Amino acid sequence: MLCQECQKRPANVHLTQIINQEKKTRHLCEQCAREKSGFTFQAQKPFSIHSLLPGLLETEAIPAGTAETACKVQCEQCGLTYAQFVKIGRFGCGSCYNTFNSRLCSLFRRVHGASLHAGKVPARAGILFKIKRGIGEQRRQLQIHVNREEFEQAAVVRDRIRRLEQELAGGGQDSGP
Amino acid sequence: MDLEQFTCGRRSKWLTESGPDGEIVLSSRVRLARNLRDLPFPFLANDSQTEEVLRQVGDVCRKHPESFAAFSFMPLKEIPAPLRQVLVEERLISPLLIREARNSALLLHTADDISIMVNEEDHLRLQCLLPGLQLEKALQEAGKYDDLLEQELDFAFHEEWGYLTACPTNVGTGLRASVMVHLPGLVLTGQLGRVLSAVTQVGLTVRGLHGEGSEMGGNLVQISNQVTLGQSEEEIVRNLHVVTRQILEQEMQARRLLLNEGEDFIADRVNRALGLLRHARLLSAGEAFQHLSDVKLGVDLGLLDSVPPQVQKELMVIQSPACLQLAAGKELTELECNRERSRIIRQHLQ
Numbered sequence: 001m002l003c004q005e006c007q008k009r010p011a012n013v014h015l016t017q018i019i020n021q022e023k024k025t026r027h028l029c030e031q032c033a034r035e036k037s038g039f040t041f042q043a044q045k046p047f048s049i050h051s052l053l054p055g056l057l058e059t060e061a062i063p064a065g066t067a068e069t070a071c072k073v074q075c076e077q078c079g080l081t082y083a084q085f086v087k088i089g090r091f092g093c094g095s096c097y098n099t100f101n102s103r104l105c106s107l108f109r110r111v112h113g114a115s116l117h118a119g120k121v122p123a124r125a126g127i128l129f130k131i132k133r134g135i136g137e138q139r140r141q142l143q144i145h146v147n148r149e150e151f152e153q154a155a156v157v158r159d160r161i162r163r164l165e166q167e168l169a170g171g172g173q174d175s176g177p
Numbered sequence: 178m179d180l181e182q183f184t185c186g187r188r189s190k191w192l193t194e195s196g197p198d199g200e201i202v203l204s205s206r207v208r209l210a211r212n213l214r215d216l217p218f219p220f221l222a223n224d225s226q227t228e229e230v231l232r233q234v235g236d237v238c239r240k241h242p243e244s245f246a247a248f249s250f251m252p253l254k255e256i257p258a259p260l261r262q263v264l265v266e267e268r269l270i271s272p273l274l275i276r277e278a279r280n281s282a283l284l285l286h287t288a289d290d291i292s293i294m295v296n297e298e299d300h301l302r303l304q305c306l307l308p309g310l311q312l313e314k315a316l317q318e319a320g321k322y323d324d325l326l327e328q329e330l331d332f333a334f335h336e337e338w339g340y341l342t343a344c345p346t347n348v349g350t351g352l353r354a355s356v357m358v359h360l361p362g363l364v365l366t367g368q369l370g371r372v373l374s375a376v377t378q379v380g381l382t383v384r385g386l387h388g389e390g391s392e393m394g395g396n397l398v399q400i401s402n403q404v405t406l407g408q409s410e411e412e413i414v415r416n417l418h419v420v421t422r423q424i425l426e427q428e429m430q431a432r433r434l435l436l437n438e439g440e441d442f443i444a445d446r447v448n449r450a451l452g453l454l455r456h457a458r459l460l461s462a463g464e465a466f467q468h469l470s471d472v473k474l475g476v477d478l479g480l481l482d483s484v485p486p487q488v489q490k491e492l493m494v495i496q497s498p499a500c501l502q503l504a505a506g507k508e509l510t511e512l513e514c515n516r517e518r519s520r521i522i523r524q525h526l527q
Contacts, residue, residue, distance in 0.1 A: 117336075
């Protein structure tokens with residue numbers, strides 16, 4: 001049976017509508033049914049964002065001549081290669097994120113519209129992040145004092161960095177006064 | 178909890194109780210994906226690595242007996258197949274956990290619908306289900322157990338990208354919030370497509386009852402967030418809550434329209450459905466689902482007062498092949514399933 005609407009494609013959707021107690025059945029092709037009824041069809045096979053990932057990753061801009069090398073990049077911890085990641089759309093472990101780092105921001109922007117976490121930070125790991133960030137800031141401060149030959153202040157900052165480093169080594173526990 | 182307790186009628190609270198806006202919103206769910214820092218994700222992990230995950234989770238439970246006293250730790254391979262399927266029907270576990278049953282496990286709260294799946298797609302999937310529209314409460318509950326686990330476990334976390342997950346679609350918050358809504362009014366007035374296509378334009382996904390790839394049956398639709406990175410957990414949940422409230426309004430309007438413009442038609446439809454369910458001797462799952470949806474609509478519209486309001490939700494699960502076979506204690510043919518289904522439904526609707 002041909003679609004009652006376009007008379008071109010096979011009618012594979014049989015749409016029954018009840019309007020004002022009147023039952024009407026129309027035989028349409030999927031395209032016309034979608035256009036005429038506004039009804040969203042469930043695809044036969046699950047087709048979700050997971051199915052789109054390989055495509056999204058393949059279109060990543062890799063400079064000419066480096067594609068093959070890029071595909072061979074391999075995670076040291078779990079052994080997953082970039083080519084495998086593209087194919088299955090799954091990371092092998094947390095380290096893969098660092099290994100494939102350079103290509104992930106644009107992927108995340110496409111999937112999520114963002115590439116920076118704005119949610120919860122684990123309490124313990126969060127402390128360590130703050131300490132790391134603090135060390136970075138203090139090091140920059142130290143450099144400024146050294147450049148200005150402000151050695152007394154530089155010594156204060158250096159002690160601060162040491163304390164933070166000890167804290168970091170102790171897993172975020174304050175190790176002393 | 179042992180098997181006996183389960184078969185002796187543990188029924189999930191979201192099925193037997195009602196919550197805010199429970200007429201249309203059957204349930205709210207929040208799921209958090211977490212992974213351990215130094216182990217490969219389950220699909221790449223070998224047996225000793227997945228066992229290590231199980232061991233670490235078990236250790237947390239032993240270290241915090243007061244917090245996990247209400248939980249049962251059940252390796253999936255020890256749960257018989259029909260019971261696993263019932264857990265899926267009750268939405269306490271995902272179908273994927275069953276497929277990965279070799280080294281997966283379930284931590285299930287004995288009273289509340291809180292489950293922690295171990296070695297699913299991610300090392301840990303914490304989930305809280307509540308009846309009605311209660312997303313914020315579900316987030317709080319799931320967050321509580323997340324905090325507890327994090328006291329002992331090193332989660333894979335990245336300063337820029339948040340919680341690291343096996344699939345890039347879960348990275349960041351690892352949060353999937355969803356609601357299951359019953360929308361017969363929008364279906365009968367031909368407006369469902371329009372409403373759902375609007376929903377997908379604001380970063381939300383629409384799925385059938387059992388998540389990805391499943392069919393939309395009994396006018397039930399599951400709506401969930403797609404974006405997990407760049408928004409806070411509270412924003413994601415708030416966004417879904419607001420959209421759900423708007424869909425609820427649309428559904429109420431459609432129901433008013435049905436009553437005003439076609440009360441005879443709708444009264445006839447829901448009574449026919451009830452009559453059929455009360456008297457049929459063979460019912461397929463699809464047929465039962467559709468008529469149960471009509472009966473629920475009749476109850477909600479005040480057209481059927483002899484049916485308890487929670488019956489649709491309960492029957493949705495009880496009449497599933499897995500539950501029927503578990504109750505019968507043996508495998509059933511399709512004919513036997515249809516016969517048993519009609520018997521159970523008759524019993525509940527008399």
